Amino acid sequence: MNNDILLSARDIEKSFSGVKVLKKVNLEIRRGEVHALIGENGAGKSTLVKILTGAYQKDAGIIRYNDTEVELNSRHDAIKLGISVIYQELSLIPTLTVTQNIFLGREKDTAGILNKKSMRKKVIEIMDYYGLSVDPDAIVETLSIAQRQIVEILKALTFESSLIIMDEPTASLSSKEAESLFNIINNLKQKNVSILYISHRLEEIYRLADRITILRDGKNIAVLEKGQTNPTDVIRFMIGKELADTSGLGRMRRNDKNVVLKVNKLSCKGVFADISFEVHEGEVLGIGGLVGSGRTEVLHSIYGAKKYDSGEILFNGKPLPSSIIKNIRAGIAMIPEDRRNQGLIPLLDITRNIAAPNYDRLSGRNIWVKAKEELAFCKEAILQLDIRPNNPEIQVMNLSGGNQQKVVVGKWLMRNLKLLLVDEPTAGIDIGVKEEIYNIIEDLASKGVAVIVVSSDLKELLRVSHRIIVLRNGRIIKEFNDGFVSQEDVLKAASGITREEAEQFEQ
Amino acid sequence: MNNRQIIKRFQRPLILLILMLILTILQPRIFPTASNFKSILLAISIYGVMICGAIYPVLLGGIDLSVGAVAALSGACTVLTIVNGGYSNASVIEGVTIGLCAGVMVGLAHGIIITNFRVPPFLITLASMNIVYGITQLLTNNLVISCLKPKSFTFIGGGRLLGIPFPIYIFLSMALVSYLILNKTIFGRSVYCVGGNPVASVLSGISSKKITVASYIFSGFTAALAGIILASMNQQAIAKAAQGYENDVLTAIVVGGTSLMGGEGSIQGSVFGALLVGLLNNGLRLMGVPSIYHTVIKGAIIIAAVAFDIYSRNKNSGLVKFKKSAARIGKA
Numbered sequence: 001m002n003n004d005i006l007l008s009a010r011d012i013e014k015s016f017s018g019v020k021v022l023k024k025v026n027l028e029i030r031r032g033e034v035h036a037l038i039g040e041n042g043a044g045k046s047t048l049v050k051i052l053t054g055a056y057q058k059d060a061g062i063i064r065y066n067d068t069e070v071e072l073n074s075r076h077d078a079i080k081l082g083i084s085v086i087y088q089e090l091s092l093i094p095t096l097t098v099t100q101n102i103f104l105g106r107e108k109d110t111a112g113i114l115n116k117k118s119m120r121k122k123v124i125e126i127m128d129y130y131g132l133s134v135d136p137d138a139i140v141e142t143l144s145i146a147q148r149q150i151v152e153i154l155k156a157l158t159f160e161s162s163l164i165i166m167d168e169p170t171a172s173l174s175s176k177e178a179e180s181l182f183n184i185i186n187n188l189k190q191k192n193v194s195i196l197y198i199s200h201r202l203e204e205i206y207r208l209a210d211r212i213t214i215l216r217d218g219k220n221i222a223v224l225e226k227g228q229t230n231p232t233d234v235i236r237f238m239i240g241k242e243l244a245d246t247s248g249l250g251r252m253r254r255n256d257k258n259v260v261l262k263v264n265k266l267s268c269k270g271v272f273a274d275i276s277f278e279v280h281e282g283e284v285l286g287i288g289g290l291v292g293s294g295r296t297e298v299l300h301s302i303y304g305a306k307k308y309d310s311g312e313i314l315f316n317g318k319p320l321p322s323s324i325i326k327n328i329r330a331g332i333a334m335i336p337e338d339r340r341n342q343g344l345i346p347l348l349d350i351t352r353n354i355a356a357p358n359y360d361r362l363s364g365r366n367i368w369v370k371a372k373e374e375l376a377f378c379k380e381a382i383l384q385l386d387i388r389p390n391n392p393e394i395q396v397m398n399l400s401g402g403n404q405q406k407v408v409v410g411k412w413l414m415r416n417l418k419l420l421l422v423d424e425p426t427a428g429i430d431i432g433v434k435e436e437i438y439n440i441i442e443d444l445a446s447k448g449v450a451v452i453v454v455s456s457d458l459k460e461l462l463r464v465s466h467r468i469i470v471l472r473n474g475r476i477i478k479e480f481n482d483g484f485v486s487q488e489d490v491l492k493a494a495s496g497i498t499r500e501e502a503e504q505f506e507q
Numbered sequence: 508m509n510n511r512q513i514i515k516r517f518q519r520p521l522i523l524l525i526l527m528l529i530l531t532i533l534q535p536r537i538f539p540t541a542s543n544f545k546s547i548l549l550a551i552s553i554y555g556v557m558i559c560g561a562i563y564p565v566l567l568g569g570i571d572l573s574v575g576a577v578a579a580l581s582g583a584c585t586v587l588t589i590v591n592g593g594y595s596n597a598s599v600i601e602g603v604t605i606g607l608c609a610g611v612m613v614g615l616a617h618g619i620i621i622t623n624f625r626v627p628p629f630l631i632t633l634a635s636m637n638i639v640y641g642i643t644q645l646l647t648n649n650l651v652i653s654c655l656k657p658k659s660f661t662f663i664g665g666g667r668l669l670g671i672p673f674p675i676y677i678f679l680s681m682a683l684v685s686y687l688i689l690n691k692t693i694f695g696r697s698v699y700c701v702g703g704n705p706v707a708s709v710l711s712g713i714s715s716k717k718i719t720v721a722s723y724i725f726s727g728f729t730a731a732l733a734g735i736i737l738a739s740m741n742q743q744a745i746a747k748a749a750q751g752y753e754n755d756v757l758t759a760i761v762v763g764g765t766s767l768m769g770g771e772g773s774i775q776g777s778v779f780g781a782l783l784v785g786l787l788n789n790g791l792r793l794m795g796v797p798s799i800y801h802t803v804i805k806g807a808i809i810i811a812a813v814a815f816d817i818y819s820r821n822k823n824s825g826l827v828k829f830k831k832s833a834a835r836i837g838k839a
Contacts, residue, residue, distance in 0.1 A: 305710060328712040342710055345703035347770045356700050357711040359693040367692045411711065 005067070006031045006194050007052070007083075007163060012061035014047055021047045023218045024061070029163065032192040034185060036205040039215035040238055040458075045198055048215070049165055052196075053085045054078040066162075084156030085165040092148055094141040099123050101140055102155045126157050131187040146177035153184065157193075164188065165196040170204060171292045174270075175473070182208060200290050202231055202495040214238060231492065239458075239487050249484040250462030257281040258316075260419055260450035263302065266311035271297045272474035275311070279419070279450040284441060286465025287454045288490045294474035295454040296337055299421045302452075303327060303334045315419065328357055331418035335408050335425060337454075339401070343408040346397035350387065351378040353396050354410045361414065381410035386436070402433030409440060420444060423454045438464055458487040470494050519763075519779045523786065530790045537793055545672065551785035552678035553578075553733050553740075554755045558777045559678075559685035560729025561756050563722035566689075567702045568769025569621065569628030571726040574756055576639040577613050578734030578749035581606035583643050585735050586654045586744035599660045603735055610731025611724055613639060618720030636753070643746040653743040664740030674736050681729060686774045698722060703770030758805055759784050762812045784808075 007029045014022040022044045029035045039045050050056040052063070054072040063070055065081050072078050078085075092101045099120050108115045108122075123136045134143070134150045143151070149169060156164050166185075170178040185195055185208060199205055205212060212229065214221040214237045221237045257280045266275040272294035279285045287295045300306035302313055304324045313320040320327060336342035345353055355362060355374045362374050378392045385406040387399075396407055405425070412420065422441065426434040441464055445451050455461045461468060462485060470478040470493040478493035530538045537543060557574045564571045585606035592598025613635060620631050654660065666673040689695035700708040701715045709715050733752075738744050763780030765772025784805065791801055 303710075324709065325712045325714060334710060336707075336710055341704070342706050345700050345707055345770065347703045348699060352696065352699065355696070356708065356713065359696065363693050367694065369691060369693055369696055371691070 004030050006033075006065070008064045009048075009052065010062045010064075012048065012051060012063070013059045014044075014051060014056065015059055021218050022051075022058075024220075025215065025218065026220050026223075027052075027213055028223075029194050029196060030210075031162070031194055032189050033210045034189055034195045034197055034208045036197045036199065036209035036212040037215065038199070038202075038205060038212060038234070038238060039221075043215040043238075044218040045215055046167070047218075049085065049167060049196070049198065052078065053083060053165065079159050079161075082160055082162040083165065084159055084161040084163070085167065086149065086152045086156065086169060087167055092140045092151060095139065097137050097139055098134055098143075098151050098154075099136045101151055102158055104155075122158065123154060126154060130157060130184075130191055132184060144177070145172050146174075146181065149173075149181065150184065153188075161193065163194045163196065165198070167198045168200070169197075170199065170201065171290075178204070200495060202234060205234075206231070232488075235488050235491050239491065249486050250465060250468070250480075252468065252480050252482050252485055253466055254481055255280040255283040255466060257283070257448075260316060261302070261452075262314040262317075263298075264312045264314065266298065266301060266308055266313065268297065268301065268306070268308040270474075272471070275471075275474075275476060277469055277476065277479075279452060281450055282445050282448045284445050284451045284453060284464050284466045286461045286468040287452060287471060288458070288461050288468055289471035289494050291456060293471040293494070295471050296423055298471070299334065299423055299452065299454055303332060303421055305334075328415075329360065331416055332421070333357075333412035333415065333417055333419070334421040335405075335412070335423060337423035337427070339404055339408060339427075344396050344404055347395060349393045349395055350382065350399075350407055350410075351375055351392045353407050354378045354381050357411050358414055377414055378410075381407075381413055384413065385410050385440070402429045405429055405433065405437065409437065417444065417449045420449055420451045422451065424456065425453065426455075426457065426460060434460070458490050461490065462487065472496055519776070523779065523782060526783070526786050526790070530786070530793070533790075534793045538790070543789070543793075545675075547782075547785045547789045548675045548678075549672045550788065551759075551781045552672070552674040553737050553749070554752050554759065555678040555778065555781045556674075556681050556733040556736065557730050557752060557756045558759055558781055559681040559774065560726040561753075562685070562689075562760050562765060562772065562774060562777050563698060563725050564628060564632075565757075565760050565765050565767060566698050566769055566772055567719060567722055568705075568767075569719075569723075570632060570757070570767070571614075571617065571723065571730075572629065572632040572753050572757075573613060573617070573636040573639055574726065574730035574733075575749040575752035576636045576643070577610050577727055577730035578737060578752060579744075579746055580613070580639050580643045580646075581610050581731035581734035582738030582748050583646050583652070583744040583746070584609045585660075586652050586738050587646060589654055589657075589660055590652060594654075594656045594660075596657055596659050599657060602660075603663075606735050607728060607731045610727040610729075610734070612727070614724035614727025615720065617727070618723035621723065622716040622719050640746060640750075647744060647746055649746060651743050651745045654738070655742050660739055661742055662739070664736045664738070665742070674740065677732070677736060681732070682774060682778055685729075689774055694718070694721065699770060754802075754805070755781075755784060758809050761809055764812075767813065 005028060007027070009025070009027040011024045011026065012022050013020065013024060025044065025048060027048065037045050037048070047056065051058045052072065054074045054077045057073060063072060070081060093104065096104070102123055103119050108119050120136050127133060132150050132154060134147050134154070140148060140151065153164065169181060173181065188195060197205065197208060210226050212224045212234065214224070214234065216238060224234070259278045260281055261279045263275055263277050267273045275298055277285065287298070289295050297306055301308045302320070304320070304322045304327045307322065315330065315332070340346065345356065351374060355378065358377070359369065362370050362377070375392060381387070382390045382392060387403050387406045387410065396404055399407065425437050425441070429437070441451055441453065453461070453464055468480040468485065468490060469476050470490060472494060480489065557578065561571050561574050585602035588602030588605050589598045592601060617631060617635065620626050621628050662673060664674055668676060689698065697708070697713045697718045700711070700713050701718045705715050734749060737748055741748070759780035760772070760777045761767065761780070762783055763772065763776030763778070765776060787804065788801060791804065
């Protein structure tokens, strides 16, 4: 019986600076099984994976592999045992060939001279055995992401891995490419390789997984066998019942004031297609969907930071130019997703950061900066947003995440805003500051500013939005504009399960 | 805490003072004289003028290696125009204008190529350094072209005003102009923004292309101006005139605390760097150190300055600490 079990992790615990991230988590993987690990962002999935691959050390618990207790102190330990991981960001060297990448760091040689033929032969053997295909001499740079993934899998297989961990493997694949990945996974399974499959996309998990382990807040919530589950249960397990009931509901309402922004059939090949929506004065439109569903790209296209192929964007009835400078002058602002790389200039102080988009006002038509006004404006933003420490001369790289985000918000407060685009406004920010940011958004909306919020945090999306549209694979698949909406509803739409399908499962 | 801040603030003048003190003790008769100080200032005024523009590409995270070659080109253009124009005062004005325009054109080409084709600044300016040098050789037929008159031309590099060499005035006023641009104008603010984070700058509505093109143009302009001063000082034009000046320029900029990664640095720092290099050159010469050792010592100073810059950056961003703790984990 026990021979069936490849890996068993019992009572795994892990804390980071006093915060328990994993609380007595169990995970059991059988030989030749596709095991799905799911849970919301921050549920502890990646921490668990990192412990299994030796990147982190567990604080407590036992890991048994092939029925012997093992200690995983480094990535190397895990590889020796036969545990490989394929990350979202692939770790191949683009300028080398497939074979060179696969044997990187453990090249075969005869008396110090590379034995290219035997390495190439080995790669082909493995490909034949597992039914994979990719040109062993191709330069990795020239391969598509899907093909690079195959190279990663091949690399894992040459280590004689018996467990391959895949972290969101389909996030950047087209549906056709995903299909062929699923075939590969089935082949691997038949050859008795176990797969730990991590994904937000429930439809994939339903297709592939033999069993599902669900984590929430660092705890095991359930282990479900294939056939004994339905999507509604899974989502309920992920979110937690108490939230799904009442407290997490968002009340949707329509707004019939002037239309500020009208997006009509906006398309960008391979990214998003046929996007149409409107935002009214004083309205907060939420955009939900999984990472990679095209949400950020739509925002960037509106802002003028990304080109699109067809469709039109009307701002107060007039077509919007694709120029950031002109759009800012017209009263559009964006708070980008990646604070450090897109929102701030870390070396400069708070004043210079807040002033950056405002020099058209801080100088008029003159070339000289009105330094006094610049400083006064910054001081006012610090006061209004309660940025701490309140010294305008502090370099923003020395601020905490929440205060950095306030600086990004502060950049736009002096302007006569008409439309604010917000992308993941509170990622990596503590709860207190989150609330302050929501208040700012609500305050702006009550003054008549149209706001679009993109967020992966469902609670947040329901909290701030008046209406929600959900994107999947670059298309709008659902709009919530009426009545009460729960996290469950949004998650179902985002992961591709419609209510009808869910009901079918339940029957 | 307070003491440390005071030391940090006056660190640079302090270094200069200490260096001067050492040189005074070593060479009490020759070093601390007005004429020696004048000669130090005169010696740094040529590349000092170059620094005032060349700092802009560096602040953007780029570099302009062509300043020496551009100076030679502009000197040659100016001298040739004057010689062909029969040494008239009008031809001096014409020559200076053409010389400056040549620098501006090279800078414009740099800016356009860098912004539109995303060629690394290091490569494009390295290539254009050779191209410009070649053009200057063609223009001068690889000969020394001397130009001993008119006085309006020779005054630029060789004249004196109130007993002080005229190039020093040009250097100081260019430094002032550059300081004002960097600290008091929107353009200056934008240079720091684009250098600090080009993506965030573009998303904040700063036209990083325009800023980049203008920066390389200004760098070309000051290089050309320096070339004219040099040609006037030597009363001749030659393709090899300012060869290797880019070394002194970059040494001064880097020693002055401007980060090669962009976004950080000041004209005051670079002027300090120029003074430091000038003092060192002067001191080494006064002490009779053979000139072959000068480049070795200057090279060592660049390495020390860059290493210090990167170390303090990493320390500020917590990377040094991280490395140490990572090493500790590795050991455990």
